[in-house]
Amino acid sequence: MHHAYIDKFAYQDSPVHRLDSRIKLMVLVIFTALVISVPRYSLSILACYAVGPFAVLVIGGIPMRFALKHIVIVSPFILVLAFSCVFYGRAPVVVEFGPFTVHTTTGWFQCFNILSKFVVTMLALIALVSTTRFAELLKGLEKLHVPKLLVVQLGFLYRYIFVLIDSVHHILRARAGRKLRYLGAKAEFKTAGAMVGSLLIRSINTAERVSMAMQARGFDGTFRTYSKMHIAAGDYLFCAAAGCFLLLIHIIIRPALI
Amino acid sequence: MPGAVEIENFSYTYPDGTIALSDISLKISPGERMALIGPNGAGKSTLLLAMAGFLKGGGRVVIDGKQVTGRNKKEIRTAIGCVLQNPDEQLFMPTLFDDVAFGPLNMGLVGRQLTSRVEDVLRTVGLSQMAQKAPHHLSAGQKRAAAIATVLAMSPAILAMDEPDSHLDPRSRKGLVELLAGLDQTLVIATCNMNFAAQLCSRAVVMDKGRVVADGRAGEIMTDSELMLNHGLEVAGSLNV
Numbered sequence: 001m002h003h004a005y006i007d008k009f010a011y012q013d014s015p016v017h018r019l020d021s022r023i024k025l026m027v028l029v030i031f032t033a034l035v036i037s038v039p040r041y042s043l044s045i046l047a048c049y050a051v052g053p054f055a056v057l058v059i060g061g062i063p064m065r066f067a068l069k070h071i072v073i074v075s076p077f078i079l080v081l082a083f084s085c086v087f088y089g090r091a092p093v094v095v096e097f098g099p100f101t102v103h104t105t106t107g108w109f110q111c112f113n114i115l116s117k118f119v120v121t122m123l124a125l126i127a128l129v130s131t132t133r134f135a136e137l138l139k140g141l142e143k144l145h146v147p148k149l150l151v152v153q154l155g156f157l158y159r160y161i162f163v164l165i166d167s168v169h170h171i172l173r174a175r176a177g178r179k180l181r182y183l184g185a186k187a188e189f190k191t192a193g194a195m196v197g198s199l200l201i202r203s204i205n206t207a208e209r210v211s212m213a214m215q216a217r218g219f220d221g222t223f224r225t226y227s228k229m230h231i232a233a234g235d236y237l238f239c240a241a242a243g244c245f246l247l248l249i250h251i252i253i254r255p256a257l258i
Numbered sequence: 259m260p261g262a263v264e265i266e267n268f269s270y271t272y273p274d275g276t277i278a279l280s281d282i283s284l285k286i287s288p289g290e291r292m293a294l295i296g297p298n299g300a301g302k303s304t305l306l307l308a309m310a311g312f313l314k315g316g317g318r319v320v321i322d323g324k325q326v327t328g329r330n331k332k333e334i335r336t337a338i339g340c341v342l343q344n345p346d347e348q349l350f351m352p353t354l355f356d357d358v359a360f361g362p363l364n365m366g367l368v369g370r371q372l373t374s375r376v377e378d379v380l381r382t383v384g385l386s387q388m389a390q391k392a393p394h395h396l397s398a399g400q401k402r403a404a405a406i407a408t409v410l411a412m413s414p415a416i417l418a419m420d421e422p423d424s425h426l427d428p429r430s431r432k433g434l435v436e437l438l439a440g441l442d443q444t445l446v447i448a449t450c451n452m453n454f455a456a457q458l459c460s461r462a463v464v465m466d467k468g469r470v471v472a473d474g475r476a477g478e479i480m481t482d483s484e485l486m487l488n489h490g491l492e493v494a495g496s497l498n499v
Contacts, residue, residue: 133353134352134392135356135392138352155351155352156350158352159349159350159351159392159393162394163394206346209342209347210347210350212340212347213342213347213348213350214350214360215335216310216312216335216339216340216342217361217364217409217412218335218361218364218365218412219360219364220332220364224360224363225356226356226359226372226373
């Protein structure tokens with residue numbers, strides 16, 4: 001079965017794909033912190049920040065359509081939060097765009113501020129996962145001293161989420177093949193409950209056998225992994241470029257626009 | 259001559275009271291290739307798990323000269339490599355390289371020794387180009403070969419495989435036969451596919467309802483239509499033994 005892998009472009013080759021995952025992770029964290037720290041009524045500065053991830057996506061050969069599609073997929077959560085601002089920020093504001101004057105409220109400003117921050121940080125996140133193989137990302141997290149248990153859990157999640165999705169599809173297909181009519185709410189819920197139960201039991205059985213496979217290969221409770229990473233000249237260059245870009249925005253452009 | 263695997267009067271009952279194995283006695287010589295055949299529920303997989311020290315039952319199991327006890331699991335699992343039926347359960351790491359390195363790392367291998375072991379094994383199974391791939395990007399045949407590689411990397415003396423040919427198309431099955439035929443290890447293959455077993459094994463043990471019901475040369479056992487049909491099996495079509 002084919003899945004829409006979030007890292008399907010991570011196996012390409014480009015200057016950003018070749019960068020060390022630790023560097024990309026650190027830059028992402030700093031970038032996200034700076035974007036989040038933008039005051040809640042500022043908008044134009046966020047467009048400047050968007051240049052960074054946009055450049056990475058272009059250099060990495062990641063289609064913008066792919067990035068925007070993933071932003072749309074996760075947007076419902078943030079849309080609820082953003083549009084709720086409209087209802088409690090009712091102080092009037094007048095905005096002037098050259099010859100145009102728009103009468104609005106602080107709530108709408110906050111709403112667009114949240115949405116813009118979301119889009120910019122998501123672009124950066126997609127730029128990271130689309131230019132870094134998930135395994136490299138995990139190794140980067142491990143080298144940056146993120147607790148090993150968390151890294152291992154992320155690894156298992158990534159490894160088995162698709163196996164689980166396959167199981168769900170198989171169960172749904174099996175049901176569709178035999179369910180020829182609407183059975184009524186009670187029966188539908190009962191069937192859905194049985195399907196979830198079946199999925200849970202399958203997952204537990206899979207977990208048991210994975211544990212067995214690990215023990216069969218000498219696993220004794222300590223998770224040992226092999227990783228060999230080194231910082232190359234390109235990484236220093238990327239660090240310098242990212243640093244200059246963020247400093248330029250933070251020290252020069254940001255005070256002028258806010 | 260001590261056997262690679264020696265099982266004496268081994269019995270095992272599941273916690274719900276179902277008798278899975280009953281008074282099993284077997285001796286497998288080093289380098290021997292043995293097919294464990296039988297219908298579903300005969301106890302083949304349970305016997306493989308008992309060999310790898312996952313089940314504690316009555317009787318005695320000796321692997322490569324070491325009796326299986328609760329205290330020497332690490333030694334036993336270094337001697338016998340267990341390949342599970344579903345490769346998705348065998349391949350749990352983010353990349354194939356990491357998966358193959360998992361066993362050797364637990365054995366204490368590091369640095370150049372570790373990488374050369376992993377590279378050698380991947381070359382043996384023909385997956386050198388796939389080292390950095392995630393397991394879910396491999397085909398069914400490649401996953402099967404990868405699952406065998408994860409165990410071969412620990413240099414076991416014995417390879418125990420549970421239905422290694424399941425869900426494989428004829429081309430992948432042929433590739434698997436060629437791979438296994440080139441290995442020096444003692445092979446114990448649990449399978450329901452007589453043709454697959456016949457292509458690889460010189461000896462066959464028939465199991466049914468938790469008991470060994472026949473043991474002998476694969477060619478003789480698998481062409482005994484009465485024996486095969488009595489135990490829900492089919493006669494091998496083309497024997498190569």
